[in-house]
Amino acid sequence: MNLAYRDIRHNLGRFLLTCFGLSLLLGVVLSMIGIYRGLVEDALTLVRTPGVDVWVVESGTRGPFAESSRIPGDTREAIARLQGVEAAGAVTYQSIETSHKGNKLRFYVVGYELGRPGGPDQIVSGRTIGRSRYEMVADRRARLALGEGIQLGRDTFTVVGLTDGQVSSGGDPVVYVTLRDSQELQFELAPPAARREIARGTAPGNTDTINAVVAHVSPNVPADSVVISARRWKHLAATTQAGQEHILTSSVVERARKQIGLFTAILLMVSAVIIALILYTMTMDKLREIATLKLIGASDRTIIGLILQQALAMGIFGFALGALLITTIKDFFPRRVVLQPEDGLALAAVVILVCVVSSGLGVRLALKVDPATALGG
Amino acid sequence: MIVSEVTRPAPLVQVHKVSKHFGEDETRVDALRDVSLEVSPGQVVALLGPSGSGKTTLLNVIGCILEPSSGRIILDGEVVYDGRWLRSDLRRLRLEKVGFIFQFHNLLPFLNSTDNVAVVLNLAGYAAAEAKRRAVELLDYLDVAHRRDAMPASLSGGEAQRVAIARALANHPRIILADEPTAALDSQRAGIVMDLLRKVAAEQDAAILAVTHDEKIFDRFDRIFHLRDGALETETSNVFG
Incomplete structure (x- = not known):
């Protein structure tokens, strides 16, 4: 009993x-x-999505996620020429807030070069970006529909594809745009600010700036050797994919x-x-x-x-x-x-x-x- | 002169010069003072006395719940106290030799009548089926088998007390200690319960010791012990018993 x-x-x-x-x-x-x-x-999703082996960022930083990193846009060509690198892509990352249908929306905008590493790995609905301007791929969590237009900065972008489960470490849904669009969003001055810069004799800033270069390395070449090669440029810092994941987990989310x-x-x-x-x-x-x-x-x-x-x-x-x-x-x-x-x-x-x-x-x-x-x- | 010797059965309960005090020096309270009594098989005995006279203390001492300060106690031929507890497994002794009946029946509220009786047998190591069979048999013996599946909350006072008596008898104890067994019952039901106890004592050769204040059942006892200030004052043999 x-x-x-x-x-x-x-x-x-x-x-x-x-x-x-x-x-x-x-x-x-x-x-x-x-x-x-x-x-x-x-x-980790954000850092794993490009599926790359090496991250190259600004010297003295651990960016692009842990710290701000700015490097010249042509760095990608330099990295692509390193021995063992199969493909390289320039990427930008930024948080952006906008109004849409009376609601405030926050996105994590990833800019990438079409056909190069750095873009979305899987489109669950629609297509990938096909035009060089004003198209975007958004995560489902952004609650945007295919074909819907949304204003980012001074331009309206059309949603052409959807991803699933792509959010930043802050929880904001990720949207992908072309590198040129993202550079304009991040670095182009608003007209009044640009006019002021011209008036004081300074040329408007160069927008060909990126946050990082990501690179695929040949399976026969250790990623560490590419990292060592990239570090020879004094204005650059480089880490392997594992190193970048470690930075994220040990510092950003620690x-x-x-x-x-x-x-x-x-x-x-x-x-x-x-x-x-x-x-x-x-x-x-x-x-x-x-x-x-x-x-x-x-x-x-x-x-x-x-x-x-x-x-x-x-x-x-x-x-x-x-x-x-x-x-x-x-x-x-x-x-x-x-x-x-x-x-x-x-x-x-x-x-x-x-x-x-x-x-x-x-x-x-x-x-x-x-x-x-x-x-x- | 012719002396006739009558063979008397050995007493089931033997209490010899038992004392119990609480506290020391100025705070000392003598709950029992040199109490001696014997109860033979088949006898139904009452412990009477005003509040604080030591009735419940004596019941606790005989039931091996409370250690006496001095004296000697023999239960069913087994010395259990002789200046110190001699029987180390007092829990097992209670399970084997003593049955308890309480003032408010103390049935376990989460068990039905049958299981309230069977639980004692389960604790004694009986198989579940055997325990249940014996429990139903006892409920039938006490004329309460028709309430075998009822929960205690749905039993009347008399029914609950009969189930409690069945539980006290479950393990064939030869000594039954009852604390105010009829206090919560009206006179008619009190009479029925006492008749049942007398029947148990007679048929099962058991000794029953009951603490009571209930004057209407005095005639159901064979002997009545009067306690006052912890001492046994008088013993009355019931002429009606």
Whole structure:
């Protein structure tokens, strides 16, 4: 006869309500882990999309994602001529905010050279950019439709293709435009500013500037050798793809990772305290029954089993409900939530451990119950 | 002169010069003072006395819940206290030899009548089916089998107390300790419960010790012990019993 199961069945409504409350808490913990994973994945998606081996940026910077990087537009030709480089492309990256149909939209604009590395890797709807000007490929998260026109800077761009899952580390959807369009967006002065520059005798700025050059390296040549070659130019810095990913995860998302990690740890501690309090209260409610059980000959093992089994049932059921809840609603989060099985299993193990430790308070109370309290009024 | 010797059965409960005090020096309270009594098989005995006279303390001491300060206790021929607990596994002793009946029946609210009785047998290591069979048998014996699937909350006071008695009898104990077994019942149901206890004592050769204030059931006891200030004051043999 399983006393824990019978007690749960007898107070099923209360048990389910408690589990639901716990599931919300554990759901938040799980979503925090998922948000962190999403943050890293988002950041890495952008750096992995070009599918290149080498990144060349401005000397003294770790750009283009960690820091601002500006290099001359013709750097691409220089890199393309290095031994082992199969293809190279100039790219720009910038955040932009615009108004569209009365709403403010934020995009992460990637400029690339058509036919060269740096563009979108997969178009899920429509086509890639075919014209040299005023076409764009947008991510689905931008909520733009094919053929829709949107103003960026002083020009209107037409959406010709859609990607999926392309967002920046800040969560903004990525849009791809041609390098020339992006250079004008980023570097061309507005007419009043340009007129002022001419009036003070300074020529308007050269817009042939880029943020980075990305390069495919021949499979027979180590990427490191190309990096070493590129670094010989004193105005350039270069990293491999792995190095660029490391920069992103260790510096760009590091603070967010720590923040979320700390928040997750606090939530787990709160969960532990709440589980302990729930179990303590559940035990307090059963003191007379526990005293009766002891009086009629129940061993300490039976009493501990009763409390521990209920704690585990509550933890496992609460976790399962929380995981189901977050899996169902994760797509409605403004940031990507990536739920990985190993994270779920790790949290489940932590929850079980927390339940066992938290039940200690209830077990201690139960073991101290004097069987004599069952006698008398 | 002819002396006739009558063979008397060995007492099931032997309490010899048992004392129990709480606290020391100025805070010392003597709950029991040199109490001695014996209860034989088949006897139904009452412990009577005003509040604080030591009735429940004596019941706790005999039930191996409370360690006496001095004296000697023998239950069913087994010395369990002789200046110190001699039987280390008191929990097992309670399970094997003693059945408890409470004032408010103390049925486990999450088990039905049958399982409330069967739980004692499960704790004693009986197989589930065997425990259930014995539980139903006991409920039938106490005329409450028709409520075998009922939860305690839906039982009347008398039914609940009969289920509680069935639980106390589940493991064939020879000593039954009852704490105000009829306090929560009206006089008619109190009479029925006491008749049941007398039937159990007679048919199962058990000794029953009950703490009570209930004057309307005094005539159902074979002997009545009066306690005052922790000491056994008088013993009355019931002429109606």
